[in-house]
Amino acid sequence: MFGVSRRRLNVWLVNLALVVICIFALIPVVTTVVISFKGERDIIRKPPNFLPCDTPTSAFDPTACRWSVEGYQRVLSPKPSEGGLLPFALTGNIVRVYIPNSFLYATSTALIVVFLAGMSGYAFSRYRFRGRSLLLFAILAITGVPLLTNLLALYQMGVVIRKAQVPFYDDRLFLVAVYTGFFLPLSVWIAKGFFDAIPRELEEAAVIDGCSPFSALLRISMPLALPGLMAVFLLTFVNVWNEFIAGYLLIAKNEFKPAMFGLYEFLGQNIINLQVVAAACILIALPIVVLFIFARRSFFAAMVEGAIKG
Amino acid sequence: MQQTQTRKKRRGPFHTMLPFWLILPTVLVLLAIQVYPAFYTIWLSFHERQPQGWEYVGLNNFVRLLGMGVFSESVGHTIVFLVGYTSLTLVLGFIIALLLNRKLKLSGLYVTLLFIPWIIADIIVGIVFRLLVVPDYGLLSGILQNPAIFPPNGISVLTATRPPSWFGGFPFPPALAMIYLIMASAWRALPFITLLLLAAMQTVSTEVIESSRIDGANGWQVVRRIMIPLMLPTLVVALFSLTLGGMNGVGMVFSLTGGGPGSATEVLSYLLYVLGWSQLNFGRAAALAMLIAVVNWILILSTLRVTRVEERTH
Known part of the structure; x- marks a missing residue:
C-alpha cells in the first residue's frame, strides 16, 4: 500500500521535473515570440518588461496589452500593388529575396540527396561486392567531417571556377553541390538502414514471379522505402535551411544569399529594434518548427538510423 | 552469399554492374566536394597568396600562426x-x-x-x-x-x-x-x-x-x-x-x-x-x-x- 502511493508520488515528481525542464527549454522561444509582438515604445523601456501589459495603475492588466505587429510589418514591408494575385506585395528583402533563395537551395539539395542516397543506399544494402566494407567505412568517416575545415578550399575552388567563366555556371549551382556533398554521407547511411529493414524476400518473390530485378527495385522496394526517403528529404531540407557559414561565404552576390545570411545582415541593421529582429527570426524558423512538429516521426526515424553512427 | 553469386550470373552485364552504377554518382560527388578540398587545404597551407600567384612557403604559415x-x-x-x-x-x-x-x-x-x-x-x-x-x-x-x-x-x-x-x-x-x-x-x-x-x-x-x-x-x-x-x-x-x-x-x-x-x-x-x-x-x-x-x-x-x-x- 505504502509502496504504491510512494510510486505514484515518484511519478508525480518526475512529471513535475519534466514540465519544469520543458518550460526552461522553451523560455527563449516564448520570449522571442513575445518580443516580436511588442511595439517600439515597449522595446526601449528601462527596465524591460516581459509582457507589454502594465498600466500606470496596475502591474498586469490583460485588457491593456499593447500588442503590435510593427516588427512583422517592417520585415515584410507590404506595399500596395496592382495586378498581382494579392492587393499588396511583400517588399522586404528577407521575404522577397532571402527566403525564396533558401527554399530553392534546400529543395534542390534535398531532391538530389534523396536520389543519390536512395540509389547508393539500395546498392549497399542489397549487393555484396569487392570494396563494399571499405567504401561504407569511408562514407561513415566522411559523415563526421565538418564543413568548416574544407571551407577555405571550397571558397578557392569557387573563385577559380568563376574566373574560368564556365558557361551557365552560377554560384548557386556550386552551393547546391557543396551542400549535396556535405549532407550526402549521412543520408546514404540512413537510406541503407531503411533498405536493410525491408525484407529481401519480397523482391526475390517478385523476381521469381517474372519481374526483372530493376523493376522489382522500382515497384517493390521503392514504395516500401518511401517513408525512409521522405525522412532523408526532410532532414536534408532542414539542414540546408539552417546552414549559415557556407551560404554566407561561398556566394558572392547578396541577391543569391540564403535566409540565414539575411538574418545576420538584419541583426547588424537593427541594433535597437529588437522586435524587428525577433519577427524575422520567427518568420524564418516557423516553417521548420511546424514541419518538425507534423513530421516528427520521420525526423526521429532518420535520427535513429543516423544517430547510431555517433 | 552463394545464392547472390548464382543470381548475379543469370543477369545480364548491366545487372552485374548495377551496384557500381548506383554508387558511382555518390562517390564522384564525395570525391569532388569532400576529398579534393581536403587535399587542396593541405596544399593551401604550404602556400601564400601573392599578387602574381601562389608561392610555396614551406612550413612558414604554421610557424607564423603558432607565433600569433x-x-x-x-x-x-x-x-x-x-x-x-x-x-x-x-x-x-x-x-x-x-x-x-x-x-x-x-x-x-x-x-x-x-x-x-x-x-x-x-x-x-x-x-x-x-x-x-x-x-x-x-x-x-x-x-x-x-x-x-x-x-x-x-x-x-x-x-x-x-x-x-x-x-x-x-x-x-x-x-x-x-x-x-x-x-x-x-x-x-x-x-x-x-x-x-x-x-x-x-x-x-x-x-x-x-x-x-x-x-x-x-x-x-x-x-x-x-x-x-x-x-x-x-x-x-x-x-x-x-x-x-x-x-x-x-x-x-x-x-x-x-x-x-x-x-x-x-x-x-x-x-x-x-x-x-x-x-x-x-x-x-x-x-x-x-x-x-x-x-x-x-x-x-x-x-x-x-x-x-x-x-x-x-
Missing part, C-alpha cells in the same frame, strides 16, 4: 568552451534521459517539446539568446544590470570583460559572454544528446537494475555502478560528437557575441573565419584549418573505434 598571440588565446578560449559545453550538456542530458526513461504517459509530448531547440538554426539560437541580454533592453539585462541585485553597477553579459586570469595567460575564469555562449550552445545540443543517452539507457536491462535494487543498492549507486559503466561507449560517443560539433560550430559565435567583448569568445573556428575572410590571410587560415582537421580526424576515428563500426559495415 591570438592563436594561443583562441586555443585557451576553445578549451574553456569545450570543457564547459561538453560537461554541461552531458550532465543535463543524462539527468533528463533518466527522467524520460520512466516511460510516462506524456513522454512523447515531452520529447517533442524538448526537441524544438534542436530544429532551430544555430544562428537563430544565437540571436534569440542575444535578445535576452542586449544591454539595457534585454529581459535578463533588466535583472543583471540592476544595481540593487548586482552592485555596484550591475553586470552586462555582452560587454563585461574577462576577469583577471588565475593561471597566467589561460583565459580562466572566463568572461560572462563565454559562460552565456556555453549555455546557449548546450541548450541547442541537449535534445540530441538526451535522445542518444536515452536510447542507450533503454538497452540497460531492467532485470540487472531490479536485482541490484533487491540487493539494497540505492538510486545513485545504480546510476554510478551499473548504468554509467554499461553506457560508457555511448557516453564516449556523445562526448566526441559534442567536441567535434563544438569545435567546428561557428554560427552561434557569429550571431551571439561576434567574438567579443574584445576577443573573449573568439574560439578557433571563429578565428579561422577572421584570418581567412576578414584579414584575407589565406595561408595562415589554411594552416589553422589543417590543425583543426587533424583534431577532427582523431575524434572521428576514435568514435568509429568505440562504436566498433566494422561489425555494421558487413
Whole structure:
C-alpha cells in the first residue's frame, strides 16, 4: 500500500521535473515570440518588461496589452500593388529575396540527396561486392567531417571556377553541390538502414514471379522505402535551411544569399529594434518548427538510423 | 552469399554492374566536394597568396600562426568552451534521459517539446539568446544590470570583460559572454544528446537494475555502478560528437557575441573565419584549418573505434 502511493508520488515528481525542464527549454522561444509582438515604445523601456501589459495603475492588466505587429510589418514591408494575385506585395528583402533563395537551395539539395542516397543506399544494402566494407567505412568517416575545415578550399575552388567563366555556371549551382556533398554521407547511411529493414524476400518473390530485378527495385522496394526517403528529404531540407557559414561565404552576390545570411545582415541593421529582429527570426524558423512538429516521426526515424553512427 | 553469386550470373552485364552504377554518382560527388578540398587545404597551407600567384612557403604559415598571440588565446578560449559545453550538456542530458526513461504517459509530448531547440538554426539560437541580454533592453539585462541585485553597477553579459586570469595567460575564469555562449550552445545540443543517452539507457536491462535494487543498492549507486559503466561507449560517443560539433560550430559565435567583448569568445573556428575572410590571410587560415582537421580526424576515428563500426559495415 505504502509502496504504491510512494510510486505514484515518484511519478508525480518526475512529471513535475519534466514540465519544469520543458518550460526552461522553451523560455527563449516564448520570449522571442513575445518580443516580436511588442511595439517600439515597449522595446526601449528601462527596465524591460516581459509582457507589454502594465498600466500606470496596475502591474498586469490583460485588457491593456499593447500588442503590435510593427516588427512583422517592417520585415515584410507590404506595399500596395496592382495586378498581382494579392492587393499588396511583400517588399522586404528577407521575404522577397532571402527566403525564396533558401527554399530553392534546400529543395534542390534535398531532391538530389534523396536520389543519390536512395540509389547508393539500395546498392549497399542489397549487393555484396569487392570494396563494399571499405567504401561504407569511408562514407561513415566522411559523415563526421565538418564543413568548416574544407571551407577555405571550397571558397578557392569557387573563385577559380568563376574566373574560368564556365558557361551557365552560377554560384548557386556550386552551393547546391557543396551542400549535396556535405549532407550526402549521412543520408546514404540512413537510406541503407531503411533498405536493410525491408525484407529481401519480397523482391526475390517478385523476381521469381517474372519481374526483372530493376523493376522489382522500382515497384517493390521503392514504395516500401518511401517513408525512409521522405525522412532523408526532410532532414536534408532542414539542414540546408539552417546552414549559415557556407551560404554566407561561398556566394558572392547578396541577391543569391540564403535566409540565414539575411538574418545576420538584419541583426547588424537593427541594433535597437529588437522586435524587428525577433519577427524575422520567427518568420524564418516557423516553417521548420511546424514541419518538425507534423513530421516528427520521420525526423526521429532518420535520427535513429543516423544517430547510431555517433 | 552463394545464392547472390548464382543470381548475379543469370543477369545480364548491366545487372552485374548495377551496384557500381548506383554508387558511382555518390562517390564522384564525395570525391569532388569532400576529398579534393581536403587535399587542396593541405596544399593551401604550404602556400601564400601573392599578387602574381601562389608561392610555396614551406612550413612558414604554421610557424607564423603558432607565433600569433591570438592563436594561443583562441586555443585557451576553445578549451574553456569545450570543457564547459561538453560537461554541461552531458550532465543535463543524462539527468533528463533518466527522467524520460520512466516511460510516462506524456513522454512523447515531452520529447517533442524538448526537441524544438534542436530544429532551430544555430544562428537563430544565437540571436534569440542575444535578445535576452542586449544591454539595457534585454529581459535578463533588466535583472543583471540592476544595481540593487548586482552592485555596484550591475553586470552586462555582452560587454563585461574577462576577469583577471588565475593561471597566467589561460583565459580562466572566463568572461560572462563565454559562460552565456556555453549555455546557449548546450541548450541547442541537449535534445540530441538526451535522445542518444536515452536510447542507450533503454538497452540497460531492467532485470540487472531490479536485482541490484533487491540487493539494497540505492538510486545513485545504480546510476554510478551499473548504468554509467554499461553506457560508457555511448557516453564516449556523445562526448566526441559534442567536441567535434563544438569545435567546428561557428554560427552561434557569429550571431551571439561576434567574438567579443574584445576577443573573449573568439574560439578557433571563429578565428579561422577572421584570418581567412576578414584579414584575407589565406595561408595562415589554411594552416589553422589543417590543425583543426587533424583534431577532427582523431575524434572521428576514435568514435568509429568505440562504436566498433566494422561489425555494421558487413
